[in-house]
Amino acid sequence: MARKQSDYLAALLAEEEGDDPSTTPVREAQADRVRTTTLLGRESALARVASGEVRQVTQLLLDPARVRVWPGNARNYDLLTEEHCRELIDSIIAEGGQKVPAVVRRIEGDPDHDYEVIAGTRRHWSISWLRANSYPDMLFVAQVAHLDDEAAFRLADLENRARADVSDLERARNYLSALSTHYGNHQTRMAERLKLSKGWLSKMLKVAALPDVVIAAFASPYEVQLKPGYALAQAMQDPSEASAITGVAAVIAREQAALKEDGKPAIPAADVLRRLLNASKMMRGEDGGPEPYRYHNRYGRPVLSIQSVNRQGVTVRLHADAADTEGYVEALRRMLAHLEETGQGMKR
Structure with missing residues (x-):
């Protein structure tokens, strides 16, 4: 349960202790008011919980191996590395554990997992890494939510928008998948549900392609x-x-x-x-005809260009001041490999 909700309900439900109504008429009147207020507060709090206005949120300490990552999340779990998560790992170690809970939901029919992560993929990866690297007692802190897939997608998207380490490409491909899965390929509906500009969403979907x-x-x-x-x-x-x-x-x-x-x-x-x-x-070559291959240096400048390929051989142009001797040799080696791959090798 969130702390504010927890404190609020605790205050309403708590029994007043230490009051003796027989000491003075004033204290007796105060005690009556306390009992009345406590009873009303208890009934009000229970009614709000029963109606769903106030929800109790359960936090669990989990073995991350029993928790899988929901595939509808934008973040590519396979791209996470120690370097990528280093700051978070150091923070968890310094604080003696994970302080911000992830959001999970219970799953059925999977003998290897009990929950799946909706929001908190990096936290799951980092705790898993720590358990495998000198911190075997680290546990994955999560709160359980009851969400359908569309609601889970919106929740994960909200968290990912605040994460600079989620790439635009990851989010774009996540949106493209969700467009058909959750929104029937209706971009306008999707933009409205996610509170996004239709133009911006359209650009993201094009990048995803x-x-x-x-x-x-x-x-x-x-x-x-x-x-x-x-x-x-x-x-x-x-x-x-x-x-x-x-x-x-x-x-x-x-x-x-x-x-x-x-x-x-x-x-x-x-x-x-x-x-x-x-x-x-x-x-294209200088004469406008096709140029089969060019090799560039790391700054994008051409080092080598193939001018022609025929039965007599290959005509190559080495561009001046584009590389040192080793660079030109490497360019020639890559060119020959390219010709072999494309069936234009020197051996006939």
Whole structure:
């Protein structure tokens, strides 16, 4: 039960102690008033509880292993890491446990779980991590709510709006799923229920439709924010632009993977966005014909361009002042790998 409700009901239901009505007429009159007020207060409080005006909220101490995460929540549980939750983990340790309860609801028919988390996914992950890392007695603090799926979605959404670490992409895809699941594909109805601008919701839904191959070009899905994501979604309305963007995105994704493997910094989100939005230009050579491949440095500048591929060989252009010797060698290696993947390898 919330503390204010708890204190309020406790005050109404508490019996007055220590009064002796026989001491003086004044004290007797005071005692009569106290008894009358207490009786009325008790009846009023019980009536309010019975009517549902005041709800008792149960808080539980749970083993997080017996609690699953509701799939209707926006946050991607698989993306949570120790680094991502470090501040919360440190706070729980410093305070001797979780102070802010999560919201869960009871489930039936799952032999492995008794509850599911509606709001408090990071708290659940952090307590689970602590139990596996030197704090086996840590318990997951939760309050139980009786909610249908649509109400659970609205509650989770309200909490996530205040969380800067929930990415726009996560929320957008959560909205897209909820649109059909809870609102019959009616955007206006959904916007009204969530108290959102219809225009803003429309933009979020367009971002949600970005294909995974485009998202993979970014170092992390957290980098796909609403404004740049909407610009990409608009560009992809043109089929020819969409084809160019997905092609360049696949190239960037391979570059990101190579940088990660080598322990080097990822290509910044701003540079990825610029390359994707200029994809149709990047896929053309100086004569306007198709250019099968380009390799860029982490700042988005071209290092290597394929000018032509035919039976005689491959004509390659190395762009000046774009890399050091090692960078050019890496560009050539990536180019050859690309040609092999696309069936244009040097071996005929």
